[in-house]
Amino acid sequence: MSGGTQYVVAAYAVIWVILVLYIVAMGLRTARLAREAELLLRLLDDRDAAGTRDEAAGVGH
Amino acid sequence: MTADDGALVDARGVVRSFGGRRAVDGVDLCVRPGERVAVVGPNGAGKTTLLRILATLLRPEAGTLTIAGAAIPKQSQAAREHIGYLGHDPMVYLDLTAQQNLELFCDLYGVPDAPERIAAALSRVGLVARTHDPVRTFSRGMAQRLGIARLTLHAPRLLLLDEPYTGLDTQGTRILDELLGGLGGREAIVVVTHELDRALELAGEVVVMRRGRVAARVGTAGVGLDRFRTDYQELTA
Amino acid sequence: MNPRGRRQYLALLRKDLRLEFRTRETVVAMGLFSLVIIILFEFTIGERVGNTAPIAGGIIWSTLALGAVLGVGRTWVPEREQRVLDAILIAPVSRLVMMSARTTALVIYLLGVQVVVVPLAVVFFVNGTSAVNLLLIAGVCVLADLCIGIMGALLASMSVFSRTRELVLPVLLLPSLIPVVITAGGATDAVLSPSRQMAEYRGYCLFLAVYAVIFALVAYATFDYILDD
Amino acid sequence: MTDPAARRVLVLGVLTAVLTATGIIGLFLVAPEDSGEGQIQRIFYFHVSIALVSLLAFGVAFVAGAMYLRSQREWWDDVVFISVRLGLVLAVLTVITGSIWAKAAWGTWWIWSDPRLATYTLVILLYSAYFVLRSSAEGSRQARFSAVYAIIAFVSVPISFYAVRVAQSVVHPVVFTSSGAAMPHSMLIWFVVALAAMTALFFLLLQVELMQHRAQRALREVKLRLERG
Numbered sequence: 149m150s151g152g153t154q155y156v157v158a159a160y161a162v163i164w165v166i167l168v169l170y171i172v173a174m175g176l177r178t179a180r181l182a183r184e185a186e187l188l189l190r191l192l193d194d195r196d197a198a199g200t201r202d203e204a205a206g207v208g209h
Numbered sequence: 210m211t212a213d214d215g216a217l218v219d220a221r222g223v224v225r226s227f228g229g230r231r232a233v234d235g236v237d238l239c240v241r242p243g244e245r246v247a248v249v250g251p252n253g254a255g256k257t258t259l260l261r262i263l264a265t266l267l268r269p270e271a272g273t274l275t276i277a278g279a280a281i282p283k284q285s286q287a288a289r290e291h292i293g294y295l296g297h298d299p300m301v302y303l304d305l306t307a308q309q310n311l312e313l314f315c316d317l318y319g320v321p322d323a324p325e326r327i328a329a330a331l332s333r334v335g336l337v338a339r340t341h342d343p344v345r346t347f348s349r350g351m352a353q354r355l356g357i358a359r360l361t362l363h364a365p366r367l368l369l370l371d372e373p374y375t376g377l378d379t380q381g382t383r384i385l386d387e388l389l390g391g392l393g394g395r396e397a398i399v400v401v402t403h404e405l406d407r408a409l410e411l412a413g414e415v416v417v418m419r420r421g422r423v424a425a426r427v428g429t430a431g432v433g434l435d436r437f438r439t440d441y442q443e444l445t446a
Numbered sequence: 447m448n449p450r451g452r453r454q455y456l457a458l459l460r461k462d463l464r465l466e467f468r469t470r471e472t473v474v475a476m477g478l479f480s481l482v483i484i485i486l487f488e489f490t491i492g493e494r495v496g497n498t499a500p501i502a503g504g505i506i507w508s509t510l511a512l513g514a515v516l517g518v519g520r521t522w523v524p525e526r527e528q529r530v531l532d533a534i535l536i537a538p539v540s541r542l543v544m545m546s547a548r549t550t551a552l553v554i555y556l557l558g559v560q561v562v563v564v565p566l567a568v569v570f571f572v573n574g575t576s577a578v579n580l581l582l583i584a585g586v587c588v589l590a591d592l593c594i595g596i597m598g599a600l601l602a603s604m605s606v607f608s609r610t611r612e613l614v615l616p617v618l619l620l621p622s623l624i625p626v627v628i629t630a631g632g633a634t635d636a637v638l639s640p641s642r643q644m645a646e647y648r649g650y651c652l653f654l655a656v657y658a659v660i661f662a663l664v665a666y667a668t669f670d671y672i673l674d675d
Numbered sequence: 676m677t678d679p680a681a682r683r684v685l686v687l688g689v690l691t692a693v694l695t696a697t698g699i700i701g702l703f704l705v706a707p708e709d710s711g712e713g714q715i716q717r718i719f720y721f722h723v724s725i726a727l728v729s730l731l732a733f734g735v736a737f738v739a740g741a742m743y744l745r746s747q748r749e750w751w752d753d754v755v756f757i758s759v760r761l762g763l764v765l766a767v768l769t770v771i772t773g774s775i776w777a778k779a780a781w782g783t784w785w786i787w788s789d790p791r792l793a794t795y796t797l798v799i800l801l802y803s804a805y806f807v808l809r810s811s812a813e814g815s816r817q818a819r820f821s822a823v824y825a826i827i828a829f830v831s832v833p834i835s836f837y838a839v840r841v842a843q844s845v846v847h848p849v850v851f852t853s854s855g856a857a858m859p860h861s862m863l864i865w866f867v868v869a870l871a872a873m874t875a876l877f878f879l880l881l882q883v884e885l886m887q888h889r890a891q892r893a894l895r896e897v898k899l900r901l902e903r904g
Contacts, residue, residue, distance in 0.1 A: 152713060152714045152715035152779045152780075153714045155714075155715050155718065155775050155776070155778065155779035156714055156715060156717045156718050156779075158775050159718040159721075159722065159771075159772045159775045159776065160718075160721065162768070162771050162772060162775070163721060163725070163768055163772065166764065166767070166768050166771075167876075170764055170880070174880075174883065174884065174887070177887055178887065181887060181890050181891060181894065184891075184894045185894060188894065188897050188898060188901065191901055192901070195901075227814055227815075228813075228814060229895055229899055230899075264532075264536055265536060266532060266535060266536060266675065267675050268674065268675065282674065285674070286538050286540060287538070289536055289537060289538035290538045292536060294532065294533070294536050296532060298529040299529075300529060300530050300532060300533035301528075301530060301533075302461070302465065302524065302528050302530055303528045304464075304465050304468045304469060304524070304528070305461065305464060305465065305468075309461075309464060312457070313457050313458075313460075313461050314533070314537065316453050316454060316456070316457030317454050317457060317458075317534075317537040317538070317539050318537060318538065319450050319453065319454075319538075343468070359533065600823075600827065601827075604808060604812070604816075604820045604823065604824065605808070605811070607812070607816055607820075608808065608811035608812040608813070608816070608820070609811045609812070609813055610811045611811075613807075613811075614804075614807055614808055614811045617803075617804045617807045618804045618807065618808055618824075621797065621800040621801045621804055621831075622801065622827065622828075622831050624797055624800075624835060624838070625831070625834050625835050625837070625838035628838045628839070628841075628842045629838055629841065629842070632841070632842055649841070650841075653837070653838065653841065657834060660830060660834070661827075661830070664826060664827055664830055667826075668744065668823045668826060668827075671744050671819050671822070671823060672819070672820065672823055675815065675816065
């Protein structure tokens with residue numbers, strides 16, 4: 149490569165890499181959101197299960 | 210929404226939360242001149258938060274609040290003229306003398322006849338001999354008494370007291386009792402306390418708080434302490 | 447400021463100065479700290495460069511800015527330690543008055559430090575100078591202190607109410623003060639250079655004045671939101 | 676698609692893709708080689724665009740900060756936070772690509788005498804402090820202090836730039852003037868395309884992250900409801 153082309157390639161590679169890293173960080177945050185949502189779903193399931201048990205035993209509202 | 214004109218405190222649906230948890234969750238409270246209200250409740254019920262909202266130290270997130278006719282937080286400055294707030298701490302500078310502390314607060318409140326007021330306040334709390342001593346040399350009880358003197362300087366119409374008796378010595382307790390007993394029909398008191406007997410003794414109305422909400426309002430006329438205590442335990446259980 | 451506000455302003459300022467006079471914590475600590483840094487610079491840079499006259503202004507103002515962090519960090523500390531903050535915030539005092547009193551107190555502390563440190567530094571780095579030059583530098587001090595005071599009162603009021611206050615303040619304050627350090631240092635160097643550069647000096651001073659005015663306006667627009675919770 | 680935010684993401688995404696592709700093809704295959712700087716001039720298109728868009732991001736944070744203080748709506752705080760973070764990433768990119776350019780054009784990785792490179796370094800310091808303050812402040816103060824600081828920092832940017840420039844013009848005259856001032860049209864077009872691409876990318880990322888924050892808030896609310904029973 150001549151005439152400084154390697155520097156041009158390097159500059160665009162850096163831009164590319166950092167933007168991809170940013171997107172990866174965003175993906176990790178999305179993963180956390182998904183985990184949270186699943187946790188809440190499990191909590192709701194537990195609560196519903198407890199509710200039906202209570203009703204079956206006749207102590208529900 | 211029509212505000213109660215004469216009321217010193219007019220709170221409707223006041224909300225304040227910390228980190229997503231609602232410490233005060235829709236409280237209505239109306240206090241007119243001459244009324245004494247005690248706020249009781251278990252730890253974390255939002256009593257102190259409510260008092261700090263009334264003192265304009267915390268902004269309400271939702272609801273409307275008027276103090277002495279001034280809308281909070283828009284007209285906080287006007288409301289602050291009328292508020293006297295006493296907390297666990299005396300709220301005076303330890304490195305200033307008694308006199309310098311009281312002078313400072315006279316200047317902040319724009320009190321006209323400061324020297325006379327300061328002399329009178331100091332003699333009322335029995336600290337005349339200590340006028341020119343730095344507060345650091347005071348005992349805790351004496352500092353607390355100076356706090357009472359600070360409270361009275363600008364003749365506030367709305368007294369907000371947060372556990373005022375903790376940290377007071379016997380002399381301080383007597384002085385505070387005298388002060389509160391001597392208030393006329395112009396002033397109102399809101400006191401936060403965990404001592405039910407004090408609440409009954411001091412206030413005409415007791416507000417029981419639980420989880421940021423008002424669980425009950427009880428008039429104290431003719432209510433015995435034992436009866437009230439059982440009611441309270443039921444309400445806050 | 448109306449008469450009421452003026453009385454409150456003077457009362458708050460008098461309170462700050464009285465507390466400082468009684469304990470002498472802030473000014474003494476700032477002064478000693480600044481002297482230590484000056485001596486550090488002298489041995490690490492001055493000894494090697496030989497002729498320190500051309501870089502004296504930069505060294506002096508870097509030192510003073512670092513020392514200022516200590517003083518700015520004391521903002522609201524007596525109120526917090528002696529638990530008076532609620533009583534002050536609950537008094538019917540406009541936040542403008544509170545911040546003005548704070549800024550004035552800071553400027554006075556900084557000037558108190560500079561009265562000692564700047565002449566000493568001038569002796570150390572340029573072997574003394576004329577009285578006129580010292581007066582011109584005093585002008586720079588007043589302007590730069592005003593900048594530091596305004597920015598300091600503004601940022602300290604935020605850092606002090608945060609969890610890791612001592613750690614936050616330098617990181618917050620020093621980047622914002624870099625323009626002040628650059629121009630105050632430039633103005634000092636303009637005065638101390640063999641042929642006094644008055645045009646440059648005036649330009650730098652004008653910059654400092656503009657900085658002070660701009661951030662006074664920013665402070666005016668925002669500090670209600672800082673102090674009221 | 677009924678959700679307006681999702682529609683915005685779609686539109687911005689398509690726009691970003693088209694503009695970026697056009698820009699890259701154009702600047703590598705169509706734009707002429709610069710007579711003075713040769714190939715390395717091709718760094719310029721995205722380097723300057725990223726720099727300008729980082730300033731745009733800080734500007735958005737400034738406006739959103741003011742809006743937050745007025746309305747106390749959490750949404751504006753999200754905008755401030757995301758914009759500052761994006762702006763900071765872009766500023767870091769600017770400095771890195773600028774440094775590569777410096778190496779290519781002048782043979783050194785770093786030259787303090789380039790005022791833009793120096794200023795962007797200051798800007799990175801200035802906005803890094805935003806995150807220090809934000810993680811240190813608690814409760815309702817967090818959003819308020821962050822908003823105030825975003826305002827202060829944005830005002831500091833031109834002041835810092837000016838201070839850096841003034842300081843350097845005295846010591847050594849500015850050697851490297853703005854490289855993009857006299858650009859032939861055949862280059863300017865591709866610069867505009869690159870700038871538009873980066874702007875669209877900024878708003879795309881902002882929109883995506885705002886949606887993440889929205890989801891997070893909704894989840895927090897669900898959690899609170901579950902606790903309350």
